[in-house]
Amino acid sequence: MRYSILAxxxxxxxxxxxxxxxxxxxxxxxxxFLYFGMRFKKIWIQFWGTLTILACLIYFTYS
Numbered sequence: 001m002r003y004s005i006l007a008x009x010x011x012x013x014x015x016x017x018x019x020x021x022x023x024x025x026x027x028x029x030x031x032x033f034l035y036f037g038m039r040f041k042k043i044w045i046q047f048w049g050t051l052t053i054l055a056c057l058i059y060f061t062y063s
Contacts, residue, residue, distance in 0.1 A: 020063075027056040 030052030037045030 023056050023059050026052060030056060 030049045033045050033049030033052060035049075037043070037047075037049050
């Protein structure tokens with residue numbers, strides 16, 4: 001069975017860790033975008049990298 005009726009730990013929520021992992025991965029991707037945008041002087045990659053980093057930081061600030 002997937003869930004036990006008599007489970008002692010009812011606060012176990014693995015989806016919360018999956019979301020945090022996804023946001024960390026997205027933050028790393030944003031940093032890579034920003035680095036390559038600055039290196040090759042591509043404004044649109046810098047824009048999306050910066051926007052992605054800001055979105056991830058806002059998520060971690062309010063979660």
